[in-house]
Every structure is written in structure tokens, then in C-alpha cells.
Amino acid sequence: MSQSRWSIVLIFALFIFGSTGVNAFFNFGHHQQQQQQQQQSYEDQVLNNPCDGYLCPDTLTCVAQQKDCPCPFPKSQLKCVLPDNKFVCISKPATHNEKFRAIYDDPVKGPKAKNKGFRDCGWVSDAYKNH
Structure with missing residues (x-):
């Protein structure tokens, strides 16, 4: 067999066995035991x-x-109750100020907060009333 044929055979063998090995490695050898969860x-x-x-x-x-x-993402959202007992969930204002962060992380104080310069529930309430 010529050298070029051996090269082709070797490349083909590496491709076949290499892909199987890589597949087994990334599937941790359980590629036939995959569980399909029905959602x-x-x-x-x-x-x-x-x-x-x-x-x-x-x-x-x-x-x-x-x-x-509840809001779908309570760690990062405030639930702002509107005057007609409806509500809207907004992102908590981004701030590096620990005082403001503590207020917005508090489940009681956060939704009632109205701080100048922040788009919080106070801002939402004002925007809703002026709508």
C-alpha cells in the first residue's frame, strides 16, 4: 500500500474512532442511557x-x-401595586449605594420606596397617575 493510501486509512480511522471517543467523553459514556424528560x-x-x-x-x-x-424574578424585581389593585413588576434600580440597595432588597420597604432619581415604584406610581 502506498504512503498516501495509509494516510487516508489512518485519517479515516482517527475520524471514526476519535469521534466515538470524543462523544463518549462528553456524554460521560452514557450516550445510550439518555433520559428524555417530557416537559x-x-x-x-x-x-x-x-x-x-x-x-x-x-x-x-x-x-x-x-x-x-408574585413577580417572576423577585431577587431582581420590585412589585409595584397600582391604584386599581393591578400591579407591574419592574427591575430593581441599579445602584452601588448600600443604603438604597438595602431598601430595594427589603420586601416591605422596596415596593413603597420613592427616591428621587430612581425608577422605582414611586416613579411608576407617578407615571401611572399622570397617564
Whole structure:
């Protein structure tokens, strides 16, 4: 066999066995034992939910009333209650000031805060009233 044929055979062998080895490595050898999790669609989750109150559309949390729904990302969002008992979730204001950060991280003080220069729930309330 000529040298070029050996090169082709060697490259082909490396490709076949190399890809199998890489696949086994990245799948940790469990490529045939993969488990497929069946995730329910959003519609199925809503329709099959046993909630007997109000089902929050963003979090699928069951609460007594719509105004009791939590924000989907409470660590980074403030829940601002509007005058008509509706609410809107906004991003917490970004600040390096520890005093303001403590206020906005507080679940009671944060939604009631109205600090000049920050787009917080006070700002949302003013914007809603002037709407």
C-alpha cells in the first residue's frame, strides 16, 4: 500500500474512532442511557393545574386574588401595586449605594420606596397617575 493510501486509512480511522471517543467523553459514556424528560407545555400546565383560586400567568402560582401574584424574578424585581389593585413588576434600580440597595432588597420597604432619581415604584406610581 502506498504512503498516501495509509494516510487516508489512518485519517479515516482517527475520524471514526476519535469521534466515538470524543462523544463518549462528553456524554460521560452514557450516550445510550439518555433520559428524555417530557416537559408539559405551558397550556397543559395551566389546564391541568389544581388551583381553585387565581392562577398567576407568569409564575403559575395559585393565589387568592390577582394582586397577590408574585413577580417572576423577585431577587431582581420590585412589585409595584397600582391604584386599581393591578400591579407591574419592574427591575430593581441599579445602584452601588448600600443604603438604597438595602431598601430595594427589603420586601416591605422596596415596593413603597420613592427616591428621587430612581425608577422605582414611586416613579411608576407617578407615571401611572399622570397617564
